[in-house]
Amino acid sequence: MTDKPASPSPGDANDAGDGAVPGDGPLHTGSPLTRVLGVLALAAVALWLLYGLVWSPPDVEMDDLVRVLYVHVPVAILMYVGSFLCTAASALWLWKRTPGWDALAVAGAELGALFCALTLLTGAIWGRPTWGTFWTWDARLTSTALLQVLLLGYLALRRVDPSPGGGSQRASILGLLLIPNSMIVHYSVDWWRSLHQPATITKLDPTIEGDMLVALMVGLVAGGLVFAWLLVHRFRLAWLEQRVDRYDLDAAVAARRAEGGVQGNPGNPGSSGNPGEPGVQPA
Amino acid sequence: MELVVHFRAAVALLGRFPALAGLDLDVAQGQIVLLRGPNGAGKTTFLRACAGLVPVVDGTAQVLGRDLRRDPRSVRRRVGLLGHATGLYDDLTVAENVGFWGRAVRAEPADIAAALDLVGLDGRLSDVRAVKLSAGQRRRASLACLLARRPELWLLDEPHAGLDHDARDLVDGLVRQAVSQGATVVFSSHELDRATALADRTVEIVGGTSRSVFDPEQPCSGSKTERTIEEAAGVA
Amino acid sequence: MWRDAALVAERDLRIELRSRVATNQVAPFAVLVLVLFAFALDPDRGVLERATPGLFWLVVLFSGLLAVSRSGSLDEADGTRDALRLSGLDPAGVFLGKVAALVVELLLIELLLVVGVAVLYGTALDGFALMAATCVAAAVAVAATGSLYGALVAGLRVRDTLLPVLLLPVLAPVLIGATRAFETSLGSIASADAEGWAWCGLVAFFAVVYLVAGALAYGALLEGS
Numbered sequence: 001m002t003d004k005p006a007s008p009s010p011g012d013a014n015d016a017g018d019g020a021v022p023g024d025g026p027l028h029t030g031s032p033l034t035r036v037l038g039v040l041a042l043a044a045v046a047l048w049l050l051y052g053l054v055w056s057p058p059d060v061e062m063d064d065l066v067r068v069l070y071v072h073v074p075v076a077i078l079m080y081v082g083s084f085l086c087t088a089a090s091a092l093w094l095w096k097r098t099p100g101w102d103a104l105a106v107a108g109a110e111l112g113a114l115f116c117a118l119t120l121l122t123g124a125i126w127g128r129p130t131w132g133t134f135w136t137w138d139a140r141l142t143s144t145a146l147l148q149v150l151l152l153g154y155l156a157l158r159r160v161d162p163s164p165g166g167g168s169q170r171a172s173i174l175g176l177l178l179i180p181n182s183m184i185v186h187y188s189v190d191w192w193r194s195l196h197q198p199a200t201i202t203k204l205d206p207t208i209e210g211d212m213l214v215a216l217m218v219g220l221v222a223g224g225l226v227f228a229w230l231l232v233h234r235f236r237l238a239w240l241e242q243r244v245d246r247y248d249l250d251a252a253v254a255a256r257r258a259e260g261g262v263q264g265n266p267g268n269p270g271s272s273g274n275p276g277e278p279g280v281q282p283a
Numbered sequence: 284m285e286l287v288v289h290f291r292a293a294v295a296l297l298g299r300f301p302a303l304a305g306l307d308l309d310v311a312q313g314q315i316v317l318l319r320g321p322n323g324a325g326k327t328t329f330l331r332a333c334a335g336l337v338p339v340v341d342g343t344a345q346v347l348g349r350d351l352r353r354d355p356r357s358v359r360r361r362v363g364l365l366g367h368a369t370g371l372y373d374d375l376t377v378a379e380n381v382g383f384w385g386r387a388v389r390a391e392p393a394d395i396a397a398a399l400d401l402v403g404l405d406g407r408l409s410d411v412r413a414v415k416l417s418a419g420q421r422r423r424a425s426l427a428c429l430l431a432r433r434p435e436l437w438l439l440d441e442p443h444a445g446l447d448h449d450a451r452d453l454v455d456g457l458v459r460q461a462v463s464q465g466a467t468v469v470f471s472s473h474e475l476d477r478a479t480a481l482a483d484r485t486v487e488i489v490g491g492t493s494r495s496v497f498d499p500e501q502p503c504s505g506s507k508t509e510r511t512i513e514e515a516a517g518v519a
Numbered sequence: 520m521w522r523d524a525a526l527v528a529e530r531d532l533r534i535e536l537r538s539r540v541a542t543n544q545v546a547p548f549a550v551l552v553l554v555l556f557a558f559a560l561d562p563d564r565g566v567l568e569r570a571t572p573g574l575f576w577l578v579v580l581f582s583g584l585l586a587v588s589r590s591g592s593l594d595e596a597d598g599t600r601d602a603l604r605l606s607g608l609d610p611a612g613v614f615l616g617k618v619a620a621l622v623v624e625l626l627l628i629e630l631l632l633v634v635g636v637a638v639l640y641g642t643a644l645d646g647f648a649l650m651a652a653t654c655v656a657a658a659v660a661v662a663a664t665g666s667l668y669g670a671l672v673a674g675l676r677v678r679d680t681l682l683p684v685l686l687l688p689v690l691a692p693v694l695i696g697a698t699r700a701f702e703t704s705l706g707s708i709a710s711a712d713a714e715g716w717a718w719c720g721l722v723a724f725f726a727v728v729y730l731v732a733g734a735l736a737y738g739a740l741l742e743g744s
Binding site: 331334336356359360362364366367368369370371372373374375379383384386387388389412428 | 523526530533534537538593596597598599601602604605606607608742
């Protein structure tokens with residue numbers, strides 16, 4: 001997914017020394033913001049582990065198994081956040097057409113897919129001792145599985161169509177439909193399963209309190225920080241990819257013109273057209 | 284004379300490839316302009332860009348008074364494009380194809396019938412399914428679809444290719460007739476003899492840019508034909 | 520817009536009449552899958568009977584995939600997509616026209632399959648009103664969703680493998696709803712009639728949502744890349 005960059009240098013704007021990407025902006029996805037976020041996230045995760053594993057008591061009914069929920073609930077929430085980001089960013093791209101929204105949509109979808117996989121995994125881990133199986137056709141599990149497929153489908157479409165502009169158009173429409181689709185699916189599945197199961201399995205003990213509540217809250221915060229850190233990096237990565245595309249374009253235009261023995265790029269009035277040609281340029 | 288086509292330093296992309304890399308071209312109303320140049324030079328892309336099918340991302344591009352960069356769709360109904368692809372449905376007959384495309388552009392039934400007549404595909408041939416036609420006949424059917432539209436700007440991509448001698452004469456005749464009725468024609472061709480005889484003016488397209496071989500301000504005269512051929516020979 | 524839709528629907532249906540893809544390829548495929556299900560689920564008629572509603576709609580979905588793919592390919596051949604863009608036809612009209620043609624094809628396939636399950640699986644047919652309504656609603660839902668997603672993947676090299684991945688998860692609610700409605704009408708589970716109609720309503724709602732979504736998005740998708 002996202003590669004953690006080696007020590008990010010302080011946004012070195014003019015470092016075009018490698019001559020690769022024109023420098024009008026940083027070349028790394030790291031920055032003071034991500035370093036602060038990263039440190040905070042690490043601290044929060046440490047706290048999360050402490051509360052989750054050590055300081056909070058075992059549940060009355062579920063015993064130590066409840067600790068899985070301290071991971072499961074936050075990642076599930078973040079899965080929805082990622083998906084929602086994808087849909088919202090797709091909508092905004094369709095409206096405003098600025099490339100930043102497109103980058104955000106991809107970042108949101110990828111993180112959504114990652115956290116969805118984690119949700120399914122932690123759900124299965126919790127489910128095995130509880131129900132005796134890794135999987136059951138519980139409404140929420142089923143909807144989550146379908147959301148995973150929807151997200152993977154979106155990512156598949158993005159990977160297939162590399163042409164700039166056109167790819168974003170299709171993907172944004174697909175992204176726009178992501179949340180409505182998942183809502184319709186969730187509603188249908190819920191209704192369907194409620195016919196066969198007397199009550200939905202509640203995953204959250206409504207009387208959760210004390211250290212357990214703290215553990216959960218810490219989990220939410222820690223998860224959120226990790227999500228934010230990943231999001232910023234992934235967004236910037238997509239942004240840099242777009243910049244590479246734009247730079248490539250200038251080089252390609254120059255090469256194209258060189259085909260015809262023409263120097264330079266358009267916009268230089270004196271350089272288009274071979275000076276030795278007979279005939280007059282159209283007025 | 285108002286300009287039907289006005290391109291300045293236009294850049295158009297096919298995916299990531301800049302098919303047009305800073306092209307300048309003006310075409311006045313009523314002119315017949317020939318585009319020539321090596322394969323892959325951008326002639327087809329230019330014609331498609333004029334039809335509003337290929338986005339122009341940089342420079343100026345105006346056709347029939349419309350800005351192609353801002354609103355490429357507005358110009359589409361008023362141009363006619365004869366490309367390499369025929370735009371025909373294999374399973375429908377010639378008459379059904381031309382009828383569909385004609386009705387799609389709200390053409391009069393009389394125009395549709397006349398179009399079939401003009402290209403010589405009325406009668407028995409009009410009931411033949413498109414898949415069974417020869418390449419030349421398909422081209423003619425495609426031409427009929429264009430005729431039915433009565434476009435102000437004709438964009439023909441190698442219109443003579445694949446046609447026999449009679450059919451080529453037919454195309455030339457239709458072009459001259461259209462111009463006499465006020466249309467403008469831009470076409471590309473590798474058939475230099477026939478093409479330069481037809482055209483008022485020749486433009487060379489190389490590497491996504493253009494060089495005019497002939498000055499548009501020159502008055503049209505009989506001697507123009509010889510001069511154009513000489514110049515073309517000299518440039519090549 | 521409606522005029523354009525009628526024009527396009529007539530065109531698609533006429534092409535279908537000539538080429539007979541739906542009748543010569545998709546329909547036999549549908550019946551074939553019915554037979555294959557019988558092989559897979561064993562002569563144990565009990566299983567087959569109980570599973571009939573679900574199997575029926577699964578076959579409809581897979582056949583629908585083929586029909587949708589075919590419908591999309593019509594407008595990719597030999598420059599017809601460009602011609603469509605140049606024609607000035609209202610994209611929403613084009614979309615609705617294609618959906619209309621697909622609905623006709625799907626209804627015919629569903630009819631064939633109803634006969635198929637009656638004969639092959641020995642299903643006792645009952646509750647015709649609900650069955651018919653569900654068939655119509657589902658046909659529209661599949662046609663509309665399929666046409667939209669078909670346009671989404673149009674022109675891509677991997678179109679044929681990507682379309683099922685994108686389309687089938689989205690159609691899951693249609694599968695769920697139509698199956699439950701059929702279960703009610705065929706009497707294979709004991710449930711109130713009203714519930715079956717509620718499920719049918721879900722499918723119809725889905726169909727309307729995608730009719731609107733497709734009509735709005737088709738123009739943009741025609742242009743893109």
